[in-house]
Amino acid sequence: MGLATMPYLPEHKSETRQRILKSARHLFNRKGFAEVTIDEVMADAGLTRGGFYNHFDNKEQLYAEAIRQFLRDSPEAWQCAYVDPSARGGQLAKLIVDAYLSKEHFDDRDGSCPMVGLPSDTARAGTTAKAAYREVLEMMAQAFEAGLPTGPSARQQALSLVALCVGGMVLSRAIDDQALADNLRAAARHYALMMSGWEG
Amino acid sequence: MGLATMPYLPEHKSETRQRILKSARHLFNRKGFAEVTIDEVMADAGLTRGGFYNHFDNKEQLYAEAIRQFLRDSPEAWQCAYVDPSARGGQLAKLIVDAYLSKEHFDDRDGSCPMVGLPSDTARAGTTAKAAYREVLEMMAQAFEAGLPTGPSARQQALSLVALCVGGMVLSRAIDDQALADNLRAAARHYALMMSGWEG
DNA sequence: TGTACATCAGTGAACGCGCGTTCACTGATGTAC
DNA sequence: TGTACATCAGTGAACGCGCGTTCACTGATGTAC
Numbered sequence: 001m002g003l004a005t006m007p008y009l010p011e012h013k014s015e016t017r018q019r020i021l022k023s024a025r026h027l028f029n030r031k032g033f034a035e036v037t038i039d040e041v042m043a044d045a046g047l048t049r050g051g052f053y054n055h056f057d058n059k060e061q062l063y064a065e066a067i068r069q070f071l072r073d074s075p076e077a078w079q080c081a082y083v084d085p086s087a088r089g090g091q092l093a094k095l096i097v098d099a100y101l102s103k104e105h106f107d108d109r110d111g112s113c114p115m116v117g118l119p120s121d122t123a124r125a126g127t128t129a130k131a132a133y134r135e136v137l138e139m140m141a142q143a144f145e146a147g148l149p150t151g152p153s154a155r156q157q158a159l160s161l162v163a164l165c166v167g168g169m170v171l172s173r174a175i176d177d178q179a180l181a182d183n184l185r186a187a188a189r190h191y192a193l194m195m196s197g198w199e200g
Numbered sequence: 201m202g203l204a205t206m207p208y209l210p211e212h213k214s215e216t217r218q219r220i221l222k223s224a225r226h227l228f229n230r231k232g233f234a235e236v237t238i239d240e241v242m243a244d245a246g247l248t249r250g251g252f253y254n255h256f257d258n259k260e261q262l263y264a265e266a267i268r269q270f271l272r273d274s275p276e277a278w279q280c281a282y283v284d285p286s287a288r289g290g291q292l293a294k295l296i297v298d299a300y301l302s303k304e305h306f307d308d309r310d311g312s313c314p315m316v317g318l319p320s321d322t323a324r325a326g327t328t329a330k331a332a333y334r335e336v337l338e339m340m341a342q343a344f345e346a347g348l349p350t351g352p353s354a355r356q357q358a359l360s361l362v363a364l365c366v367g368g369m370v371l372s373r374a375i376d377d378q379a380l381a382d383n384l385r386a387a388a389r390h391y392a393l394m395m396s397g398w399e400g
Numbered sequence: 401t402g403t404a405c406a407t408c409a410g411t412g413a414a415c416g417c418g419c420g421t422t423c424a425c426t427g428a429t430g431t432a433c
Numbered sequence: 434t435g436t437a438c439a440t441c442a443g444t445g446a447a448c449g450c451g452c453g454t455t456c457a458c459t460g461a462t463g464t465a466c
Contacts, residue, residue, distance in 0.1 A: 030324075031324060032232075032234070032320060032321065032324055033234075034232070034233075034234030034235060035234060035324070115371070115374075117320060117323075118320055118374075119319055119320050119370045119371070119373070119374045120232060120317060120318055120319050120320045120321055120370070120373075120374075121232065121320055121321075122374040123317075123370075123373040123374045124230075124231060124232055124235070127376045130374060130375050130376035131375075131376050133374045133375055133376075134375040134376055134377055134380065137371060137375060137380075155383075156383070156386070156387040156390060156391075157387070157391070159383060159384050159387040159388070160364065160368075160387045160388055160390070160391040162367075162371065162384075163363075163364055163367035163368040163371055163384060163387070163388045164360065164363055164364045164367055164391075165367070166367045166370070166371060167362075167363035167364055167365070167366045167367020167368070167370065167371075168360075168363040168367070170319045170320070170323075170366070170367065170370060171315070171319070171337060171362065171363055171366060173319070173320075173323040174315075174318075174319045174320075174322040174323045174330060174333045175330050175331075175333055175334040175337060176327045176330035176331050176333075176334055177334055180334065180337075183355075183356070183359060184359050184362075184363060186356070187356040187357070187359040187360045187363070188359070188360055188363045188364075190356060190360070191356075191357070191360040191364075191395060195391060195395065
């Protein structure tokens with residue numbers, strides 16, 4: 001008994017798990033919690049329905065972990081921000097604002113930041129999902145804070161910048177008017193940079 | 201034939217319809233599109249399942265009309281803003297910021313602004329729902345714009361204020377940390393007022 | 401004023417379908433010898 | 434090196450349940466006389 005035999009290498013299962021999580025993150029982002037089926041997630045990961053419960057307890061848990069996975073498996077600018085926020089200071093923060101409010105991010109329904117794709121879903125979810133959401137928020141706030149002059153208001157300013165960026169993108173996505181959506185993002189970007197003294 | 205007999209007064213049906221819409225707006229706001237059942241909405245309105253289709257074609261249509269109903273049946277500050285945005289200028293706009301980011305609005309899961317409760321739901325919904333969402337957004341933007349010094353940037357500034365207010369509230373709702381949620385709203389409020397020159 | 405009637409808002413049982421979850425099974429894989 | 438074996442990741446049929454929608458029916462109501 002014990003570890004007498006071990007038919008699969010230890011990393012095999014965890015690789016499959018990551019694959020499921022990536023599919024889940026993309027599908028949840030695009031379609032929301034309720035509209036995604038486990039069948040769909042597993043098929044997207046190249047597997048079948050039944051195996052899901054070898055990896056996760058239930059759909060709720062999958063959701064929370066999918067949000068958190070964004071921290072590991074995110075676009076490059078984010079990776080940088082997370083790994084070493086103080087390395088490039090204000091310049092990096094400006095890059096994040098630009099990237100966040102860009103057309104590319106707007107169009108990327110699958111891979112976008114989960115704060116944009118899942119805000120109201122998460123507001124109604126359990127504490128695990130909300131904790132994961134908070135971690136993503138904290139990551140972004142800390143990246144901004146590192147790019148601002150040190151001081152008592154730096155944290156507050158960073159939180160406002162997050163609200164402005166996320167709010168601008170979320171609203172852009174929820175309306176049917178392309179021009180207004182573009183204006184919203186441009187306006188949010190302009191005031192975000194101005195507010196931080198990074199641009200006149 | 202024709203209007204030979206008319207068993208119910210004309211307003212009877214439309215009053216029932218309004219009652220259904222109010223229940224729908226509250227329930228969608230609290231629970232999201234997919235998590236609300238038609239049975240639930242009808243029961244909340246004091247009716248039974250089957251009668252729903254006397255009033256609406258399907259659930260999608262109910263959703264869009266429920267968002268739009270907010271424009272008719274909204275809290276007082278909003279009513280004012282909509283009815284006569286220029287009447288009180290900057291003071292009214294400041295009141296809206298305060299009300300929007302208040303604890304009361306945060307706690308009111310049923311009656312809150314649909315931009316807060318339904319952003320990601322609407323991003324995935326059809327054009328009718330998105331159009332309704334845009335109307336609410338426009339209403340708020342116009343109220344802000346009327347309170348700002350006239351000029352080419354007034355519109356842009358108003359859009360940023362909407363993004364900041366909605367973003368701050370949406371993020372507050374999606375996290376599990378009460379203190380951080382309060383900080384987010386306070387920060388958004390502070391910078392919204394500052395940005396507009398309404399406060400140092 | 402009172403009564404028969406036509407209408408249609410509202411009822412509630414039923415239908416179909418899809419989804420989350422379970423479970424007995426399969427078969428690919430690393431280990432022991 | 435080769436082979437039997439134990440394990441467990443993955444399979445896919447099945448179960449239960451709930452929800453959107455339909456439909457034949459009911460009964461409250463305003464009108465005509």
